[in-house]
Amino acid sequence: MLCKITQKGNVLMPEKTRLYVLTGFLGSGKTTVLLKLLNALSGKRVGVIQNEFGKLSIDGEILRSDGIRMVEINRGSIFCSCLKLSFVQALSEMAQYGFEYLFVESSGLGDPSNVEEILSAASALCGDVYELQGAICLVDAVNFPDQLGDLETVYRQLKHCHLAVVTKTDLVGPERVRAVHEKIRGINPVCRIEESAQGSLDLSFLQEDLMQYRWAEGEDTTNSEESKPKTLTLSFDGEVQESGLRAFLTALQDSLYRAKGFFRIAGRGWSQVDLVGRIVDIRPCPEKEASHMVLISKIGPEIIRKILPAWEETVGLPMKLKN
Amino acid sequence: MEIKVLGEGCEKCSRLYENTKEAVAQLGLDARVEKVEDLLEIVKLGVLSAPSLMVDGKVVLSGQVASVKAIAKLLQK
Numbered sequence: 001m002l003c004k005i006t007q008k009g010n011v012l013m014p015e016k017t018r019l020y021v022l023t024g025f026l027g028s029g030k031t032t033v034l035l036k037l038l039n040a041l042s043g044k045r046v047g048v049i050q051n052e053f054g055k056l057s058i059d060g061e062i063l064r065s066d067g068i069r070m071v072e073i074n075r076g077s078i079f080c081s082c083l084k085l086s087f088v089q090a091l092s093e094m095a096q097y098g099f100e101y102l103f104v105e106s107s108g109l110g111d112p113s114n115v116e117e118i119l120s121a122a123s124a125l126c127g128d129v130y131e132l133q134g135a136i137c138l139v140d141a142v143n144f145p146d147q148l149g150d151l152e153t154v155y156r157q158l159k160h161c162h163l164a165v166v167t168k169t170d171l172v173g174p175e176r177v178r179a180v181h182e183k184i185r186g187i188n189p190v191c192r193i194e195e196s197a198q199g200s201l202d203l204s205f206l207q208e209d210l211m212q213y214r215w216a217e218g219e220d221t222t223n224s225e226e227s228k229p230k231t232l233t234l235s236f237d238g239e240v241q242e243s244g245l246r247a248f249l250t251a252l253q254d255s256l257y258r259a260k261g262f263f264r265i266a267g268r269g270w271s272q273v274d275l276v277g278r279i280v281d282i283r284p285c286p287e288k289e290a291s292h293m294v295l296i297s298k299i300g301p302e303i304i305r306k307i308l309p310a311w312e313e314t315v316g317l318p319m320k321l322k323n
Numbered sequence: 324m325e326i327k328v329l330g331e332g333c334e335k336c337s338r339l340y341e342n343t344k345e346a347v348a349q350l351g352l353d354a355r356v357e358k359v360e361d362l363l364e365i366v367k368l369g370v371l372s373a374p375s376l377m378v379d380g381k382v383v384l385s386g387q388v389a390s391v392k393a394i395a396k397l398l399q400k
Contacts, residue, residue: 080333081330081331081332081333081336081373082333082335082373084331084362085331085362085365085366085370085371085372085373086371086372088362088366088371089371117362117363118362120363121362121363121365121366122366124363124366124367125366224333225333225334225335226334
C-alpha cells in the first residue's frame with residue numbers, strides 16, 4: 001500500500017487520505033467545482049468516486065483525464081440501501097492507492113445523512129484510512145428556492161453539510177443571493193457559506209478543518225429503491241438542429257429534474273447539453289461516439305408519454321429511448 | 324442451521340428474507356433465519372453485495388433474490 005508517512009512527535013504515522021463529499025441538487029455545479037478542485041490539486045495524488053443517478057455516465061466522461069483514478073457508481077444514489085455496499089467497496093478499493101485527497105461526487109439526488117455510517121463500515125474493511133474533511137453542498141442560486149419545496153433531499157444535503165457554496169450568483173441579483181443565504185441559515189445554522197460566480201471558487205477551505213462546522217447527528221437517508229426517480233436515456237445518431245433541441249428541452253422542463261448529455265449539433269459540432277430548471281446550457285465538448293442524453297423525471301414513468309411527442313414535434317428524427 | 328439474510332432493508336432484501344423463511348418451512352428444517360440489516364455488521368461478515376444469503380457462516384447466494392424453490396435447493400446441499 002502506498003502511503004505518505006508523517007512524523008507526529010517521535011512516532012511515524014501514515015497520513016490519512018483527506019476525504020471530501022460533494023453534494024448539492026441536480027445541476028447545482030458539482031462537476032464544475034470538482035474540475036476546479038482537481039485542477040488546483042494537480043500534482044497531488046487525488047482519487048474520485050463518481051456517483052450518478054442515470055445508467056449512463058455523463059459526468060464521468062467530463063471528468064475523465066489521465067492521472068486521476070476514478071471509480072464510477074451509477075444507477076442510483078450511493079447512500080441508498082441498494083448501493084451503499086458498492087460505495088463501501090469503492091472506498092475500500094481506493095484505500096490501496098494512498099491518495100492525499102479523495103473526492104466523492106454524489107448524485108444530485110443523493111441524501112448524505114448516513115455518510116458517517118458508511119465511512120465506519122469502510123473502516124471495518126480497509127482500516128482507518130480516511131479522514132472526513134467535510135461535506136460540501138452546492139446550492140444553485142437560480143433554482144434552489146423551487147427545489148427546496150420539491151424534495152426532502154435538498155433539505156438534507158444542506159442540513160448535513162459543513163460548507164455550503166452558493167453557485168451561479170452571476171445569474172441572479174444580490175437580493176436573491178441574500179434570500180438564498182437566509183434559507184441556508186434556516187436549515188443549517190453552522191456551516192461556512194461561500195459564493196461562486198461563473199464556476200469561480202475560493203479554495204481556501206482546503207486549508208481549513210471544515211468538520212468544526214459539524215452539528216447535525218447522522219440519521220437514516222431518505223434515499224430508497226421506492227423513492228428513486230425514473231431516469232431514461234435517449235440515444236440519437238446524426239446531427240440535430242440547436243433550435244429543435246432547445247425547443248425539445250423547453251417542452252419538457254417542467255417535468256424533468258434534470259437532463260444532461262452530448263449531442264452533435266448542426267453548425268456547432270459536439271456539444272455538452274444541460275437542462276437545469278429552465279436554463280438550457282450548450283457548450284463545446286470533445287468528440288463522442290454517439291449522441292445521448294440522460295433525463296431524470298419529476299413525474300415518474302409518465303415522462304415517456306411526453307418525451308415521444310415532444311421529440312417528434314421539435315426534432316422529428318429517429319431516436320431510441322431506453323430505461 | 325444458522326441462516327442469515329443480509330441486506331439493508333431494500334425491497335429485494337425483504338423478498339429474499341420472506342422466500343428463505345418459506346423454503347425453511349417447506350423443508351421443515353430446524354433453522355434460525357435472521358435478517359442482518361446493519362451495514363457495519365454486513366461488512367464485518369465479509370459481504371459486499373446485497374441481498375445475500377449466508378448459511379452456517381458461508382455465503383451461498385450473493386447480490387440477488389432467489390425463488391423459494393431455488394433457496395430450498397441451496398439449503399438441501
